[in-house]
Amino acid sequence: MPRTVFNRLYRAIEGEGLFVRRKDALSRGGIHPLLRMVAAIRMLAYGAAADSLDEYLSMSEDSVLQSLKSFCSTVIQKFGIEYLREPNEAVLRRILEINAARGFPGCAGSIDCQHWQWKNCPIAWAGKFKGKERNPTIVLEAICDGELWIWHAFFGSPGSLNDINVLDRSPTMERIIAGEFPPSIPYTLNKKQRTMPYYLADGIYPSWEIFRKTIKDNTAKKEEAFAKAQEAIRKDIERAFGVLVARFHILQNPSRLWKRSDVSNVMVACIILHNMIVESRRDDYQSAMASLQHFGEARAMFAAVQSFTMVSSRHSRITSKVDHFSLKRDFIEHIWNAHGSV
Known part of the structure; x- marks a missing residue:
């Protein structure tokens, strides 16, 4: 995937759905939106199992699956009209x-x-x-x-x-x-x-x-x-x-x-x-x-x-x-x- 496409995706999904960095009860930052996006793209690109990304990204299986589902739905919402359009x-x-x-x-x-x-x-x-x-x-x-x-x-x-x-x-x-x-x-x-x-x-x-x-x-x-x-x-x-x-x-x-x-x-x-x-x-x-x-x-x-x-x-x-x-x-x-x- 070209860097321009990756950057465009990140700018579009940042702040949407799960792609917001929240703080826990101890005011510690949660999973960064960029990390969630990388996890989703790695699952799409390599077909890896969700639990296999724990060692590489320090994310649980549930977090990776949630990131994948949220990433796909957000991409459809943001880019579906433009890239699934009918030719005029x-x-x-x-x-x-x-x-x-x-x-x-x-x-x-x-x-x-x-x-x-x-x-x-x-x-x-x-x-x-x-x-x-x-x-x-x-x-x-x-x-x-x-x-x-x-x-x-x-x-x-x-x-x-x-x-x-x-x-x-x-x-x-x-x-x-x-x-x-x-x-x-x-x-x-x-x-x-x-x-x-x-x-x-x-x-x-x-x-x-x-x-x-x-x-x-x-x-x-x-x-x-x-x-x-x-x-x-x-x-x-x-x-x-x-x-x-x-x-x-x-x-x-x-x-x-x-x-x-x-x-x-x-x-x-x-x-x-x-x-x-x-x-x-x-x-x-x-x-x-x-x-x-x-x-x-x-x-x-x-x-x-x-x-x-x-x-x-x-x-x-x-x-x-x-x-x-x-x-x-x-x-x-x-x-x-x-x-x-x-």
Whole structure:
């Protein structure tokens, strides 16, 4: 974690919740807020047990756990609006421009799911949270861009659900069907104008217009070229999951927290910290990817209430298999014309 991010976190949480230095009955100073923050970050970064920090920080197990929970909830409260925001039209245009330069015009990011094992899941819930992993897990659905910024994070679904079941519960999918997101941004694909952005996904996702999947068992050279290009760009979300777990080893180990809300807060806080690090690293290198501040501050987007007929019509369009395969044919030709001979 860069020092600038660490200092910004400390300035924000100092004086909040447990991060206040209090005196005991003998007027001796208690645990310093900086020490509490270091304990919480060490637990997130190294996945260490709470009692293992006693020798290093002279804090009891209960104090470390309380610091972790308070740190995560405070980070969500202070930075959640900024770093878990929905991309506005200007930011979305920037993402589309970057992906168009990579060979995928109209691509708004990559979507996928990942499981986090819940060791202390209540026995009564074990069957509900146990899926193909054979252990209770909680599912994270995420969407990221090429810089690994996570724009959408939906965490909390039981591990017995697969990616399609989680998609049915996704708040972003509800907003897409309601017409609230994403905005219509025109782009050209194979000499045709389209307005619906899409996400790169793996084979389990449905054949809808908003998903662009690879082609299995491809035999033609055009299909093979498209499959290679799609799988290469879709690796953004796999890289994002890998970087997230590598930065916060607490996500690599089974969660030892008891409450589902605490587990969720840890995951969300790690995603916020991840986005903060991505933002700080973005400012450290020169590339064609301009800083977000050049496009104004991102904000949540709202649309007028639509009638049932309009929502139903949009749902039919988004889930249309005809449009999905039409888009796939255009993409095969686009990739072949651009990179087929390389």
